[in-house]
Each structure stands twice: as structure tokens, then as C-alpha cells.
Amino acid sequence: MQKTRPVGEDDLTAYVDGEMAEDRRALVEKWLEDHPDAKRRVQQDIEIRDTLHDTLAPLADVPLPERFRVENVRASLRRENLFGLRRMAAVVALIAIGGAGGWFLRGNATAPTGAPTEIDQALAAYRVYVPEKLHPVEVSADARDHLGVWLGKRIGSPISIPDLTSQGLELVGGRLLPGTDGPAGQLMYQAADGSRVTLYLERGRGSESAFVFSRKGKVGALAWRSPELNFVLAGEMGRESLMRIAHVIYPVHL
């Protein structure tokens, strides 16, 4: 028999939840026979698990409330969108009248004309750090978990670092940046050919938007907002390529 890991805390947890391969399970069971204290504990955990399940599961045994018929939710959403569109139309009119080249997303029309938007900030950071050879990032991908927690804390909204390997992009790392209103973060990814893509993140203001594409020279920027975070994805590529990457990021940060 090959050397087996001694039975530990994680085994007892996994045992209670039935998340265990058959052979390991047999081993743990045998071990429990020799450790009555642990066995008592596991039995108690199983009882608690069953109590939780048996008591709470019936909360779902009710008819579906009318308001949650998807049709009804969709209708209420349509009413809201209409309202949002009207607001957006008002903003567009405002820009047109002012003749300002201001860039606004739905719902946040209060930024003074000329104040930098998250796209400006993201592209400025892109221009500075993407060509950097020695220190492109502040925290490297080796400390990925730390990077996520730290940036989330500083930005003021939890983030999880998207895995873009399916798009041929490896995480280089990230850094803290000045944002439009407080700290922002920049994550940098690199393709095999050395080209780089950045994801700029700053704390959201409760509003949402669709994807907005813009371009400055060779660099394309795709921006969108969720209530928690504002995102700007930047790289030397077109709208379609950025969209493909954004679709990988999006489901992570729902």
C-alpha cells in the first residue's frame, strides 16, 4: 500500500458532507473506530447537518409567488429599462447641448465636464505600465491571492482575479492606481507573443451599464459598470477581441 496521508480535520469535514473517495472514506471510518472523541464529533456534525436540512428544506415547499413568475419580473425590468433609456437620452441631449466631448455611462451624469473618466484613467495607466520592462507590476502573479484581497480592500469592493488562460493570457500581476474617485487597480495579462492586456477596476457607484467601446490610437478600451465595480479592459485590439475576453471576466464578477 502506498503511504497515505494521516486523517485530519479536512477529512472529518469531507466525511460529514460525503465529499470523499470510497477508499479514503473506508480509511477514515477505520480511523474513527480508534478515536471515539472524533467519532462523537462527526456523529454530532451529521445530526446537525440533518437538522439543518430537514428544518430548512421545506421553506421551498410553497407555490411560486406571482411576483417571481419570470414573465412578471421581465415586465418590471422592461418598465425600468424604459426609465433608464429616458435618462440616458437626457444625458445625451445634455452632452450635445454642451458640445462637450464628455463620456458618460447611464446613471452617472453628475461628473463635471472634463473630469477624467475611468476610461481616461485606465488608458493613462496602460500607456505608462504596459511598455515597462523591469517593473510592469507592483505585485506579481505569484502572490495572486494576496493581490486579489489587497486590491479589493483598497478599492473598497471585493474582487476576484479573472483567469484568462482560456484566452491565451497569463496574469503578470497588478498594481494600485489613483482612480477617478479613490484607489483603483490594474491587472496586467500577457500573451505568448509578449502583447499585454490590462483590466482596470474601481469601486462602482451602484449603477450598471452595457459595454462601451472606445479607441485611442492603437489601443482599444472596453468599459462596463456593475453596481460594485467599474471595469475597463484595454489592449491593442478591436472591439470583438476585447468582447471575447470580457465575456470570460463578466461571469466571475456577476
Add this chain to the structure above:
Amino acid sequence: MKSDHEIEACILHLRRFAMALTRNVDHADDLVQDTVERALSRWTLRKPGLPLRPWLFAILRNIHISGHRKAVRMVTDHGVDVDHLHSGDAAAEGKMELKQVLQMLSALPDDQRMAILLVSVEGFSYAEASMIMEIPVGTLMSRLNRARKKLRELVETPPAQRLRRVK
């Protein structure tokens, strides 16, 4: 639409999870409403092949932790409105038990409560639960561990004694 039925099949589970999480039925309903709205507005952005149920739970969790619910009702602690929560025709005994269980759960921090509900009540695998909570499986397991330790203590300590200890 076909997807409507798929979503509706998950709604009561989402609502159950939200109730146990918030211990407030109005709060829970708002949370579910926001979740379904967000899911519908992002339906086309959903990653192909991503299973629906964990996706919806992940949305709900995100809305819950971000505190960005549209209809924010400030509920500090009204206690548990069990009569309102319960499905109605259940026996008084069941109500008592539900009340006790919810009170026990309220002694846990949010992340531990979420972990144990996802795994023990909603029946998600470790892989699914850790995806929903955006944490590694190891972290999920240590949350489950801590939650169970606390729950064992609560079960072992009769309420009267607990009260005295607090004083």
C-alpha cells in the same frame, strides 16, 4: 421561453437560501427579485455551459454581500419572524424547531452561514459552493469547520446557560 421554466425551478431554492441568510422574508424576497432581474439582464452574457443553478446563487450572493440591493430596507434585528417565514400549515413543533435553527445560524458570521447553507441545505458540492462564494475549496472547508464547531457548542449549551454566559 424555455429558460423561464429553468429559472422558475430555481427561484424557490434561491428564496429559501435568502430567507435562511437574512432571516427576514421581505429582505429575502427583494434579494431574489434583484437576482432574477440581474440574471435576465445578463442572460446573453452568461458563459455557455455554465450551469444555471450555481450561477443564480452566485448572483444572489454577490448582491447580498455588496449591499447594493436596489430596495434597501434597513433591518437591524427584528428577530426572526417565523410565523411569516413558515409555509403555514406546519405544526407548532416545526415552527419552534425552525426558530431554533435560525437562531443558531444567526450566531455564525455571514461567510460561515453561507458555506453551511450551500452545502448542507442546498446540496451543492464543494466545487460548486466554492465557485459560488469565489473562494478556494480549502477555504470553504475551513469555513464549514468553524461553522460546525460553533453549532456543536450551541447544541451542547442549553439556552439558559448561554444567556448567563453572556451577562
